[in-house]
Amino acid sequence: MSKLIYFIKPEEFNLLIKAEKKREFKLAYLLAYGSGLRISEIIGYKRKDKISIDPLKPSQIDIEARTIRVIGGKGMKDRIVPLFPNFKEEYLKMLPLKLKRITLQIHFKKLCIKILHKNNLSFHKLRHGFAINSRNKGVKLEYLRMALGHSRLDTTSIYLQSDPQEMLKDYKTAFEDI
Numbered sequence: 001m002s003k004l005i006y007f008i009k010p011e012e013f014n015l016l017i018k019a020e021k022k023r024e025f026k027l028a029y030l031l032a033y034g035s036g037l038r039i040s041e042i043i044g045y046k047r048k049d050k051i052s053i054d055p056l057k058p059s060q061i062d063i064e065a066r067t068i069r070v071i072g073g074k075g076m077k078d079r080i081v082p083l084f085p086n087f088k089e090e091y092l093k094m095l096p097l098k099l100k101r102i103t104l105q106i107h108f109k110k111l112c113i114k115i116l117h118k119n120n121l122s123f124h125k126l127r128h129g130f131a132i133n134s135r136n137k138g139v140k141l142e143y144l145r146m147a148l149g150h151s152r153l154d155t156t157s158i159y160l161q162s163d164p165q166e167m168l169k170d171y172k173t174a175f176e177d178i
Helices: 010-019 023-035 039-043 089-094 101-116 125-136 141-148 153-159 164-174
Strands: 067-070 079-082
Touching (some): 010 023, 010 125, 023 039, 023 089, 023 125, 039 101, 079 141, 125 141, 141 153
Antiparallel strands (some): 067 079
């Protein structure tokens, strides 16, 4: 049996956003959860072997079309992703975000412990939340695969494992008369 996949539920995400006071962190969370971006696609990534991803820039966002153009994402792939619905034009002035990867990850983990009382959540779980929420809202798997930047649907399916608590509630409902 595979490991259980943890993700951020919409009500949990709303609690995190409400509790976050720093605008840069809040925008990073919104980009990951609302648009499915990887941390490296938000703040950039540099490795010693000269592989790098530039941080997200205002020129990559089309407010009218409600899209973000990811340039050179994981695997050096370009793609178009949806811009989260509540994106404000003022956010453009904050880009590129000047956050370090480790700072963002640690800050997010501490916030999850403080607000959600969960210590098993990483920044990447926001992306899982985007995938699950998209699927629950009826987004076709092929479109979700494209938005996440996956080459194969079986990779996308890893993100879509069901919540065991929801499964138990469904079974309880199905067998409540027994």
